[in-house]
Amino acid sequence: MPRFHLKESKRQLTSYAGLSLIGQCCEAALVDPILDKAIPVSSGMKTSDLFKSMVGLISLGKNDFDAIEPFRTDRFFREALSIGKVPSSEWLRQRLDAKAAQLREHTDEASLRLLERTEAPITAHKGYVCLDFDTFTMDNSGTKKEEVSRTYQGFDGYTPIAAYLGNEGWNIGLELRPGKQHSALETEYFLERIFPRAERLLPADALVLARSDSGFDSACLLFAHADERDRLRTLGRSFDYLVKWNPRGQAATKHKPAWVARAEAAKAFQETRPGKRVALLSLDVERAWHKTRRSFRLIVRVIERTIDKKGQHLLEPSIEIEGWWTSLTEAPEKVIERYRDHGTHEQFHSEIKTDLDLERLPSGKFDTNDAVLHIGVFAYNCLRLIGQWGLTGELSPVKHPAKRRRLKTVLQEVMYRAAQFITKARQLWLDFGASARHIVPVFALVQDKLLAARSP
Numbered sequence: 001m002p003r004f005h006l007k008e009s010k011r012q013l014t015s016y017a018g019l020s021l022i023g024q025c026c027e028a029a030l031v032d033p034i035l036d037k038a039i040p041v042s043s044g045m046k047t048s049d050l051f052k053s054m055v056g057l058i059s060l061g062k063n064d065f066d067a068i069e070p071f072r073t074d075r076f077f078r079e080a081l082s083i084g085k086v087p088s089s090e091w092l093r094q095r096l097d098a099k100a101a102q103l104r105e106h107t108d109e110a111s112l113r114l115l116e117r118t119e120a121p122i123t124a125h126k127g128y129v130c131l132d133f134d135t136f137t138m139d140n141s142g143t144k145k146e147e148v149s150r151t152y153q154g155f156d157g158y159t160p161i162a163a164y165l166g167n168e169g170w171n172i173g174l175e176l177r178p179g180k181q182h183s184a185l186e187t188e189y190f191l192e193r194i195f196p197r198a199e200r201l202l203p204a205d206a207l208v209l210a211r212s213d214s215g216f217d218s219a220c221l222l223f224a225h226a227d228e229r230d231r232l233r234t235l236g237r238s239f240d241y242l243v244k245w246n247p248r249g250q251a252a253t254k255h256k257p258a259w260v261a262r263a264e265a266a267k268a269f270q271e272t273r274p275g276k277r278v279a280l281l282s283l284d285v286e287r288a289w290h291k292t293r294r295s296f297r298l299i300v301r302v303i304e305r306t307i308d309k310k311g312q313h314l315l316e317p318s319i320e321i322e323g324w325w326t327s328l329t330e331a332p333e334k335v336i337e338r339y340r341d342h343g344t345h346e347q348f349h350s351e352i353k354t355d356l357d358l359e360r361l362p363s364g365k366f367d368t369n370d371a372v373l374h375i376g377v378f379a380y381n382c383l384r385l386i387g388q389w390g391l392t393g394e395l396s397p398v399k400h401p402a403k404r405r406r407l408k409t410v411l412q413e414v415m416y417r418a419a420q421f422i423t424k425a426r427q428l429w430l431d432f433g434a435s436a437r438h439i440v441p442v443f444a445l446v447q448d449k450l451l452a453a454r455s456p
Helices: 019-028 031-038 047-059 065-071 075-081 089-117 187-201 219-234 256-265 332-355 366-390 407-415 440-454
Strands: 012-014 129-135 156-158 161-165 170-175 207-212 238-244 269-273 276-289 292-307 313-326 419-424 427-431
Touching: 012 075, 019 031, 019 047, 019 075, 019 089, 019 366, 019 407, 019 440, 031 047, 031 089, 047 065, 047 075, 047 089, 047 366, 065 089, 075 419, 089 170, 089 187, 089 366, 129 187, 129 332, 161 187, 161 332, 170 187, 170 332, 170 366, 187 219, 207 219, 207 332, 219 238, 219 276, 219 292, 238 332, 256 276, 256 292, 256 313, 276 332, 292 332, 313 332, 332 366, 332 407, 366 407, 366 440, 407 440
Parallel strands: 129 207, 207 238
Antiparallel strands: 012 419, 129 161, 161 170, 238 313, 269 276, 276 292, 292 313, 419 427
């Protein structure tokens, strides 16, 4: 094996050239002029520098405050993100503690501006632009952080709620919650913030479908969906909803035969194989909320098995019931098919927790961790935008086709790309070398689009 000779030089190298695109995302979202005006400082580091430093860390899959220390003397980090001064870990923590409440509001707005100004693609699924929202768990066991408590997954942590728009999975809302909080609790306030954001990002003729699982089956939330549908209808816009039914007591063994009898009375059963028959019922069910009653469509599927899939005869029939609340007027089979794709959002949760390494949050204070998550939403959307523009077309170095790229792929193919950082004649250059010719057109394409979007 040959011996490699080692040497040092004055050349500036970087292993995360993709930060240059994150900095341009910040410019496209007008982070500096708007954030510094909204949260001014009398002296010291600008709020935009604090924000962009944290965005830079999260975009590289880091969230710990101490991770900022190696970048304090890194000129490329400063130049790529247009930062006047990189904060120390102590200063980063203290400023986030002090400005957490203000930052939450303005980081959400920065994400919306980024998607608006770049005209990010928001595509439909089978005719409907889907708005999926759900809670997920973040394991922070073994810590004494504020509001860490037992989650529905059986460990100590948080249970944040998130909303995603379109096939691309743009995040238009992510809020931290105590681990023990029920999914439906206070979700109506979350929807009050989310619905106008979807309306703002989508054209007037878009067909919108809000989807959620059975944890959000409550009269309060169904009324909120119906009210939003009525409001948008007066504006000439379309909005529908699809919520998984939580049968609660109806799923008890003693109630299941009644559903079978009801399906038989409606002559709805169809045999799909020997020993298995399926019935689909479309019902109008009245629900009450605050002394108001409204009728909602409920689709119920009843499955009865007398022979299992292996051909074994059962001593007693096996009965399953499940259902969906919906405003859609389509056939029950079509409605159920539309709900199946709702599970895609689980991948987006995973990307936030693992690819961005945001599962174990860095602070002991709840408000600060919430602010970090909101900043993480901006970083998430930046990476998603880079992936959609640079890694799904003909220029993509990833050859297998896809309608979107996982954030991990964006990190590997773009963010962690090595380059030589050159400053010459007041110009900044990135030299990717001969072995990365395939990635230069990707950087050029994304950069050109972001530069076009940043002008007022």
